[in-house]
Amino acid sequence: MGNRCENCIVRQLNSLKVLGKEELKAISDHKITRKFKKGESLFSEGEKLNGIFCVRSGVTKLSKISENGKGQIVKIASKGEMIGQRSIISEEQTNLSAVALDDMEVCFIPKEHIMKNLSSNVEFTKTLLKHMANDLKHADTLIVNMAQKTVKQRVAETLSYLDTNFERDLDGFIGVILTREDIANLVGTAKEACIRTLTSLRKDNIISTQGKRIKIEDKKALYNIIQGI
Amino acid sequence: MGNRCENCIVRQLNSLKVLGKEELKAISDHKITRKFKKGESLFSEGEKLNGIFCVRSGVTKLSKISENGKGQIVKIASKGEMIGQRSIISEEQTNLSAVALDDMEVCFIPKEHIMKNLSSNVEFTKTLLKHMANDLKHADTLIVNMAQKTVKQRVAETLSYLDTNFERDLDGFIGVILTREDIANLVGTAKEACIRTLTSLRKDNIISTQGKRIKIEDKKALYNIIQGI
DNA sequence: CGGTGAATTGATCGCCTTCAACCCTTGTGG
C-alpha cells in the first residue's frame, strides 16, 4: 500500500482533518484501499456496513430504490467525501446504495477506528456533526424542490448544482459524467421528461451538449429558470 | 420559572438526558421558559437564532417557503423535541420557520450553554449526532417519497406517520390537529387534492373524520395504499 | 459491421393543479 493517511491530500477535505497524528496513524494502519470499476456497487441498501468509505478519486451516486423499482439519487459524492457515516453512527443498516460512476479508488476505514475517535475526540465528533447538519440542510431544500418545483426548474437546479460542486473539464463541461437516466433519477423524474427538458435548454442556448457531457452556456438564464421566471 | 431542567420529564426524551448534574444546572439557570399561542411564530426562515428551543408542551410545524409562496412542512415537533439545533451547530441562520400549531410552552436555551457542552461533553455531541443522523435518514426517505409516490400514497404515509408518532386522543383520533392546508403542505400537494384524497379514504372506510380531527379505522388498508397495492 | 444499450422524439392518457363557487363553523360585536 504505502499510502499513508497522514500524507493523503483528500483528508484535508473531510472530517479526518481534525484528527491528531497518533489517531491518524492508527487509522492509516488499518485502512484498506480498494478500487471499484465504473458501475460496480460499493454497498447496497439494507446492507450492514463495517466501516466507512473515504473517496480518493472518482465519483459515486448514493441512491434509494422505491417499491416501484425506480431509483432516486440522493447525493453524488466525489474526492474527499466520506460515505456510510450515517449508518455507522446510527448503528443500523444503510438506507442508501452506492454505485461507482467512474473508476474509483476509495479507502475503507473499519468501524472500530471511527467509533473510537467518536468517543474520545470531541473535535472529530463536532466536525462530523457539522457535516451532517449541512447534509440535512441540503436534504430539506431538496424536499421542498421535489414537492413544489417543476421538472424544468429541478433540471436547471440539478445542472447548476453539478456545475458548481464538481470540477469542470478543460472544455468547460461538467466534470461528472452521468447518463440521462442518472440525471433523471437525480431530478426525480422520468428519463424522457429529463431529456426533453435538456433538449429545450439546448434550443435556447442555455446549455450545450456533446455526447453525455453537458456545458452551461448561460448561467444567468439558468438561474432565472430555477427561480421560475 | 421555578421549573428545573433536572426535574423536567421531557429531558428524558432528548439529547439533554446525557448531561451531568452540573451541566444541567448551568443550563437550567440560564434557560428561559416562554409561551406561544397557536399560530404564533417561534422563528422565521433566515433568522439568526441565539439558542435552541426545547418543547415542553404543544406542537409546532417546521416549514420552508419556496419562491412561489407555498410552504412545505418538513417536520412536526412535539413534547421533548429540540428545535433549532441544526442552525446553531452550523453557525448560520435557520433554513426553516417554526410556527405553533397549539398553545405551546417551550424552554429557550442560550447558544453558549449548548456550545459549551458541545465542546466538552463527547456523549452529548454523540447523542446529538445520532439524532441528526436519524433526521437525515428520515429526510432521505421523504425525498424519495416526494419524487416517486402519488398524492394518495403520500397522504396515506403522512397519516400513518402522524398516527404512530403522536399521541392519540381519548376517542382514538390523531392527537395533532392540523388544518387541511397544513396536511397538504406536509404531503406536498395542493389543499384540494389533499381533501379529495381524504374524502375518498373516508368513503372506503379507511379513515373517519370529525371536524379537523382524523382517525384511522383500517390500518392494514392504509399500509396497502402506501405500498401502492 | 452487426449488436447492444443509450438517446431522442412522438403520441396518448391520467393525475394533479388551478380557478371558482358554495357550504359550514366559529367567533365577535351590536
Next chain:
DNA sequence: CCACAAGGGTTGAAGGCGATCAATTCACCG
C-alpha cells in the same frame, strides 16, 4: 342572543404537466 363576517372545508370543471409506451436514431464496442 342574533347577525354577520371570516376563514376553513368541500365539490365541480377545465386544462396542463409529466408519466408511459412505442418507434426510431445514435454511439460505442467487440
